[in-house]
Amino acid sequence: xxxxxxxxxxxxxxxxxxxxxxxxxxxxxxxxxxxxxxxxxxxxxxxxxxxxxxxxxxxxxxxxxxxxxxxxxxxxxxxxxxxxxxxxxxxxxxxxxxxxxxxxxxxxxxxxxxxxxxxxxxxxxxxxxxxxxxxxxxxxxxxxxxxxxxxxxxxxxxxxxxxxxxxxxxxxxxxxxxxxxxxxxxxxxxxxxxxxxxxxxxxxxxxxxxxxxxxxxxxxxxxxxxxxxxxxxxxxxxxxxxxxxxxxxxxxxxxxxxxxxxxxxxxxxxxxxxxxxxxxxxxxxxxxxxxx
Numbered sequence: 001x002x003x004x005x006x007x008x009x010x011x012x013x014x015x016x017x018x019x020x021x022x023x024x025x026x027x028x029x030x031x032x033x034x035x036x037x038x039x040x041x042x043x044x045x046x047x048x049x050x051x052x053x054x055x056x057x058x059x060x061x062x063x064x065x066x067x068x069x070x071x072x073x074x075x076x077x078x079x080x081x082x083x084x085x086x087x088x089x090x091x092x093x094x095x096x097x098x099x100x101x102x103x104x105x106x107x108x109x110x111x112x113x114x115x116x117x118x119x120x121x122x123x124x125x126x127x128x129x130x131x132x133x134x135x136x137x138x139x140x141x142x143x144x145x146x147x148x149x150x151x152x153x154x155x156x157x158x159x160x161x162x163x164x165x166x167x168x169x170x171x172x173x174x175x176x177x178x179x180x181x182x183x184x185x186x187x188x189x190x191x192x193x194x195x196x197x198x199x200x201x202x203x204x205x206x207x208x209x210x211x212x213x214x215x216x217x218x219x220x221x222x223x224x225x226x227x228x229x230x231x232x233x234x235x236x237x238x239x240x241x242x243x244x245x246x247x248x249x250x251x252x253x254x255x256x257x258x259x260x261x262x263x264x265x266x267x268x269x270x271x272x273x274x275x276x277x278x279x280x281x282x283x284x285x286x287x288x289x290x291x292x
Contacts (some may be wrong), residue, residue, distance in 0.1 A: 003058060003198040010055050010081075013048075014204025018090040021098045037094055041126035044086050047119045056116070059202045063233040065190070073244060074115035074120075076153050077236040080229050081203045083142050086124040087157055094126075095271065096136050096161035096281035103228040104137060104160035105253035105287075111152055113245070113268040118146035136161040157254075177255050177283040179276040183267035187238030191226060191262045199230040221257055231264075231275045231285050238266045239273065240287055252287035 008015075051074060059078050060070070069075075081214065091098065114120070121144070128139035137160050144153040196210035205227055208215035216224045232252050240246045250273075258275070264284060267274045275285035 002194075003201045005064060005201065007055060007058065007201045009072075010014060010052060011201070011204030011206070014081075014088075015206065017085040018206055020092065022090055037126070037129060039126065040126060041090055044090055044124045045125055046086050046122045048082050048122065050117050050119055051078070053116065055081075055202065059233075062198060063230075063237050064187075065237050067241060069237070069242050070113075070244040072116050074116050075236075075244065076108065076110050076247075077229075079108075079142075079144060079153060079155060079232045080201075080205060083122055083124065083144065083157075084121055084153070084204060086122055087140055087142065087159075089142055090124050090126045091138070091159065094129075094138075096138075096163070100162045101159045101234040102162070103254055104158040105228070105251070106158060106232070107249070108250040109154040109249045111154065111162060112149050114152045115146055115149055117240070118148065121145050121147075122126040131163075134163055136163060140192065143228055155193040159164050160180060176272075176288050179267050179274045179279045179281055180269050181279045183269045183279045185265045185267050187234060187266040189234055189264060191258075191260055191264070193224065193261045195225045195230065195260055196226055199227050203227075203229070205229070222259050223258040224260045226262070228252075228285065231258060232287075235266045235273055235275060235285070235287070237267075239291070246291045248292045250287060250289045252285055254285050256282055256284045258284045 052223055054076065056074065061073060063247070067074070123142050123143045127141050128137065137158055139155045140159070142155040142157060143151055145151045200206045209219050209221060210224055210227050213223050227265045231254070232250070235252070236247065236250065239250070264275055264277055267279065269270065271288050271290065273287045273289055274281040274283045
């Protein structure tokens with residue numbers, strides 16, 4: 001299914017957030033700062049209207065959801081669409097280059113279903129920063145609920161900022177994760193060069209590295225790369241096997257950019273999950289999950 005360009009009308013809050021990020025990057029290039037942030041950061045709150053059913057249906061079709069999987073509930077892995085504007089605001093004023101930030105991963109805990117048709121109450125707070133001079137890994141805590149389902153969804157999001165400093169990590173260099181031999185394939189996807197743009201139209205994450213080849217190459221990639229959350233959403237659908245109530249939690253790390261176009265699979269070993277070309281190949285995503 002091709003995602004229509006008209007869905008961009010749903011993403012105005014995120015586009016405004018991207019504009020603020022670009023402006024912050026310009027200010028930082030003129031007057032850089034390395035001040036130490038105070039933690040935890042301020043608690044940001046917001047309320048957004050119910051999500052448009054047509055947008056939700058298009059998202060579920062895009063990620064390969066089976067009919068009836070979420071049984072009228074708002075799919076929890078759609079959270080980037082409504083939380084990213086606040087997540088972006090929580091990073092404003094930090095001494096890190098906003099345009100060099102990438103998605104390092106997240107931890108998703110589903111306490112109860114999110115009802116469709118209800119306004120969403122959101123809380124976001126920056127809670128931790130790990131900075132070794134070369135890489136800064138941030139932690140943002142986000143809670144989403146509704147009037148009848150408070151605190152339904154808890155998320156820890158980990159943006160990663162690549163720094164220009166010469167600092168060295170005290171940790172030994174780690175081997176690159178691979179998909180284990182013997183892992184069981186639970187899903188496989190053929191992703192086109194347009195997949196990044198389609199996910200952006202559905203979620204509002206219009207970072208140009210995902211849909212403009214020249215921008216991706218300027219950032220050091222061979223071509224456009226898939227959003228990390230685009231891999232995660234497909235993994236969720238493969239894990240629940242048509243029953244959204246099965247998933248209790250999912251923690252993922254995006255360890256290798258997925259250059260488009262591509263064909264990859266999702267694999268499981270016990271409670272571990274991977275995305276990669278095949279068993280034995282380098283993994284693009286690693287994680288663990290809990291089913292009910």
